[in-house]
Amino acid sequence: MTTQAVPSFCLAGRDFALVIEADAAGMPVWRHVGARVMGAALPWRLADAMPPASFSLDARPALSPVPTFGTGWFGSPALLAHRDGGDFAQGFDACHFEWVDKPGHLRLTLTDSVAQIRLEQDVRLDPACDVAKLSARLINTGDSSLDVQWLASGTIPLPSTGDSEAMRVRYPIGRHNHEWAMQDEPLGKGIWSRENRRGLTSHDAFPGAIVMMPGGTAQSGPCFSAQLAWSGNHAQSIGWCDEGFHVWQSGMLLAPGEGRLAPGETLETPEWWLTFSREGSDGAAQNFHGAVRGAMRWPQGGMKPRPVHINSWEGFYFDHDEARLKRLADDAARLGVERFVLDDGWFHRRNDDRAGLGDWWPDAAKYPAGLGPLADHVRGLGMEFGLWVEPEMVNPDSDLYRAHPDWALQISGRAPITARNQLVLDLANPQVSDYLFERLDALLRDLPIAYLKWDHNRDLAHAAGPDGRARYRRQVAAVYRLLDRLIDAHPHVEIEACAGGGGRIDAGIVQRSHRFWTSDCIDATARIAMQRGFLGFMPPEIMGAHVGASPAHATGRAHDMAWRCAVALPGHFGVEMNPATLSADERTVLADWIAFYKAQRSRLHAGRVWCGDAGDGLAWQAHGDDDDLLLIVYRLSPTCQRMPPPVRLPMLDKDAQYDVQLIRETGSPGYGQPDAPAFAAMRATPLAVAGDYLAQIGLAIPMMHAESAAIYAIRRRAA
């Protein structure tokens, strides 16, 4: 056993640490990923604590941050590559450890002199939010081409617990109109894996997951969470390793041939964001909210209060009539709306979803004088003007396609595969991206546009360039470049990322956008679970949340106005319907909630978010900090108890006193339900309640109808 100090590298944050050891051969091995440890003084080498196991290699490898294939590691490798069938096995023979920025950014430069590759693995940790970012860069140093099948952004061990059944993985599945349906499963001893080949992030396989460690809950206990900052094909897996722990890995998924590297060429992965919290899944979510907030680029360098939207889509669809849309603007302004977004249907020959994509100029029949008069009308009412675009797409029935049929991604000899009657443009072709830049740039220069809703309404198939080779990966990089170029040219413009609702929500596109359209399903009751799934990875201020029509277009379910407003409240609030169809009473209720949102948005969007379930059909969500909270209690289904369960708020300071006031309920107080004196008292004036009472015994909840909300303000009392 070695007696000298074990060389190691520790990245430590608030609660999270990652430790890499240099083994006896100078190669990196993971020593720890998880709860914070103080620095890197290791008492023994990992190898010295690995008892020989029968039927094992004489030198059994430990888990490297970059495990390779064919040289002794039998688990999932971070790299799969070959040279015309040869060099299929990689094993690094040298590693240079370098602090690019001590102690937050470590780079491992690994070389394999036999397979002739160099691989740089970066590990960064932002201690302010406890989010690590792992990424890899592979360089072909040989003199023939190297075919890469798989290059993980990162590979980590999860701490060994001895009880893998008690470790649970939570992850979203879904579809268009029903995103963020969270699943919860024990990890067990197999491989949990998720893959996406739809060419964009996808509605069904968000590139992230949460791992609840034994004892972890929503508000307490150990929890890991990760997400890939990438808007294309991806894969992630958590596999049991018979050394006694799980290995988590994530990266972009390469189509056949996409990873071919000519001599000297480099393949770079997206960043894999990873966090750990002792404060449960809400703590991990909070870390991600911090990382996303830190990575976003806002006009003027900072986020302004999120303006209330009106969006024309569900109220008008393709039926654009300038006079009616001006009336929409008038009605919206009266309600207190601050930004008017003209959705699909405004451009050349766009009367339905069969034609027009690609021809990005106003339709002369609908807008004889262009969009200027409508935009000026909107601005004259004191609102910002926003416009919908779907730049990556083309309809075969468009002037653009007729002039440049070769600009669409396609495979020669195969009939094009359309979806929503559209094809995908080959953005990696500079002529295509220049055309799109010029069209969008002209719109942004000619019109007072403050906001673009950037949509993407189909999955990618036949994603080949003219050389017949797959271009999924290059497409994503080209979209990022186009967005970056537009943002550089028009830094005052905010961008909403939409892909048929939530098909492109990820930490890659968020670095070049300012809002997500969470889902095309605006049914308030269905939205609650979706929003909570979203908030596990993204902050509330970028969660597009609209008050839609009743019945909801996506589900046919009817809801009263106040319920729809209460559900949209915590996100970036908007309205998506024609207010002219509302009764005077409904308009009053909507205007009142818009005013309430404006009064609360700084609290809703600046601090933390906690999400819990009290049982018996009650879900709660708290926004703010433990000094000043807005608590929204949603009753989803009818109670089967004579007295509803209390809502426990474990994040509150148990030694503090709080003022608790019931400030808003959907419907009138009591809402036709039997009332009780405590609620009447809490409505009238703030009630002093001890923090430990609220944390351990819980806040009393009034009798509520199904699909109604109660909102409390909870403030720490000055000592």
Ligand code: DGJ
């Ligand atoms: C899908 C989006 O999610 C909708 O909000 C709307 O913009 C339509 N596309 C327009 O075609």
